[in-house]
Amino acid sequence: MNKTLTSCLLATALAWPAVGMAQSQDTVWLQIEARQTVAGASSAARSYAQQLENVVGFSLGNGFYGIALGPYSPQDAQALSQQLKAQGLIPQDAYIVSGNSYAQQFYPVGTGVSLDPQPLPDGISAPEGAATAEDSATISVEDLARALEEPVAAAEGEEEPQAEAETETAESAPEPPPEPQETRAEAVQSERQLSRDEKRDLQIALEWAGYYDGAIDGLVGPGTRGAMRGWQEAQGLEATGVLTTAQRSTLLRQYNAVLEGLGLATVRDDASGIEMLIPTEVVEFTEYEPPFVKFEPTSDDLPAQVLLISQPGNEDRFFGLYEILQTLEVVPMEGERSRNGQEFTIDGENETYRTHIQASRENGTIKGFMLVWPAGDDERFSRVLDEMQESFTRIEGVLDPAIVAPDDAQAVDLVAGLEVRKPELSQSGVFIDQAGSVLTSSRVAEGCTELTIGGEHEMQVVHSDPDLGIAVLQPQGALAPMRVAEFQTATPRLRAEVAVAGYPYGGILSAPAMSFGTLADLRGLEGEEDLTRLEMTVEPGDAGGPLFDNGGAVLGMLLPRNDEGRVLPEDTNFAADAGAIVASLGGAGIEVQTTRGIEAITPERLTQRAAEMTVLVSCW
Missing domain, CATH: 1.10.101 (Muramoyl-pentapeptide Carboxypeptidase; domain 1)
Structure with missing residues (x-):
């Protein structure tokens, strides 16, 4: 589907080249700290940057993340190190490195790093008589950095290295000595x-x-x-x-x-007002589609997705978002859910996806994120999710719903460009008791992994009568119907006006539709006494819906069309008779309400009554 987006930029640096691959031969770095998580390293870098200049963060490999100052000339780096340590602004174990091991930049966000020597900050001066960059041009920066990284042997009372180490050539430099074992x-x-x-x-x-x-x-x-x-x-x-x-x-x-290889980096998106870590090696920004900022897979090797969630909204919109998100194809129905007035989480897992969604409501804005990961890769999913949750930060701003043109076409089976999860089959049903039991067609209950009513309430089959074509579903949680069916036990008169309530187009309509017609016969075409024949045009989704007389009592249940071996007129349909339904349910120990009243009501009242008891039944 073509999308027209207003002009917008994602002002963030998702990946920078490894510094070590382009390191100037005249510069070094003053490494001041290393952390085991990107979130911790980013927080520390921001803290240092409040007092120090030229603060940069790089991945060091093997799961470590370094915070450094620079780059500087070797002499300036020495002077800076001495004076900052004397002032207590950096740790005493900070040291000078060449930067060859520095890989992806994670701080600062959105700005590349110059590899040219930087001037010393105000108040810091190089020692008198220090060699200039030209004077030291013949000195290997790597050798100088290596020497500076070694512990000072004399200060620790250790023996000087053996002379034969000096005979090694630059091409065959010795391995660094093993770290002394601690007692x-x-x-x-x-x-x-x-x-x-x-x-x-x-x-x-x-x-x-x-x-x-x-x-x-x-x-x-x-x-x-x-x-x-x-x-x-x-x-x-x-x-x-x-x-x-x-x-x-x-x-x-x-x-x-x-x-390793996921490229976790801090992404700051001012449009949505969210800053957090994102695995930038496996997902990349694609578009704004309110309320989402979409990051799609960079390759088919790891089909992950990240969506930032940002929109203005009150509690009603917050609860509505919670319901809508669970209709998405990438949000499996299996898994835990929790919700209150301020925050919700959704966890789903099936054989294809493992998905986590979280969102919260603060100061009139709703913000959160969704992580979709391929099933079976649980360890990386859990670690990435932990990093994302720890780093998630609200910043000023909220995604403007108008970022998509108002006349932009939107399919009914898409939510903000994401495919909605669709059931295998949807038909209709009717509440038959105050416990929330539902009468429906036995066809919709056949071969389902999961059954729901209204797209959210899980149901289970407790009675099935394939010969009559009916089934009864019971909820797995508490339900309180507004109204339940009253089955008509009096014999209706032929040619009476009748109506069927149902969901002819699945879940596209939010309320049941009414189809009106005529009671053509109290038996089937071959004299079946448990059927009634109707003259009305219906849709496949209406099957399972209640058949009403003009007083609102239920005369039966609409059956799916079965045209195998014969072609019937479009307006010829059949319903299971109310008497046969009551008998079948009674045999299964299911009690229902009956009536012999025939007082007519207006079509408007009939439509309202039908809406209060008719439900959408979906097979997943």
Whole structure:
């Protein structure tokens, strides 16, 4: 379907080239921190940027995300490092790197990074006598950065490296020395330096690895110690119950490896007023389709989708959105739902999709998101969802409904350009008791994975009479019908005016339609006494609907047409007789209301009465 969108831009940087691939030979970076999640790293970068200039964030690979300043010339970077540490503005363990390991940029959003040396901030000056960029042009930046990254041996009382290392050529540079192994006491000491959030991260990683099933509280007790011992044993390490710095790094790297290749990056969309992490390697922005900002798959390899949800609205619109979203093809009916006046969540899963939707209502705006992921990839789905939920942020703005031209054509089976989930078969039915039981055609109840009325209330078959063509459905939850059928036990007169209530076009109409005709015979064409013959034109969706006399009593139930072996006039149709229906239901222990009243009512009152008891029955 062609769409006409007003001119709009998505002001966000979804992916930037790896810095290490284009790193200038005259620049280095001052790396000040690394985090295990993009959300945490983005938050830290924003905090640093309030006091420091040239704050940048890059993926470091293996599930880590670095925050750096730069780029600067090597001499400026040294001066900056010394003075910022002296002022307490950066950690004391910040160090200078070449940037060769930097991959995708995640901060700042929407702005590329210059690879040219940046001037030092005001108040920071290079040391006197420092070599200029030209003076150091023959010095390898990588060698300088490597030297700066090494611990200062003299300061720690360690031995100097052996002289033979100096004979190595640049082409065959030695592997960095293995990290010294911590003793248990040293590991305990380094663990004490961890924040409570960092300890929670370890518990989450241990839970993911299958060794921890306690509370994620950041308190290291016997359960956490046992999980650490279990992980150490599985890795072939000494089971001390205390992870060393290197072991913690390995555990978190294993935990975050599942996110590699997804390109999680912060996307800020001012049009919708939403900022959050999105897997930008597997989805890309395609269009605004209020109330959605749509991100479609970048390839068929991983058919994921992300939709940002943004619209103005009160509680009525909020509840309406909740109902509409569940009609989408990509939202399976199986799964948990929760809703109150301020927020809702929808989780659906089938053999094709796993979908999560969440939205909340604040200050007259409704905002949220939907993540659709292929079924069977539960681990990545769960991790991506956690990152998206943690990073979801409301910012100023809400998606303008007028962003789509008002005369834009919209198919009735699409909601904002998304295909609505459609049932295999839809027919009609009628409430027959105050518990919400529904009489309908046995055809609609055959071979269904799921049955619903009104598109939302799940039903189950409790009685079926294929010979008569009827079935009774009962709700799986509480229902309170406005009105129930009263079956007419008095014999109607021939040629009386009758009417059928039903949903001739499935769920396209929000209320049942009335079809009027004549009672042609009290028997079928072959003398069947459990049938009545009608002269009226109906649609397939009307089948299962109640047949009314002019007083609003139910004379029977419209049966689906069966033209096999014969061709009948279009206005020749049949209904199961009320007496036969009552007998069949009574035999199954189902009690219904009956009447012998024949007082006529107006067509307007009849239509209103029919609307209060007639329902749409769908087979999925």
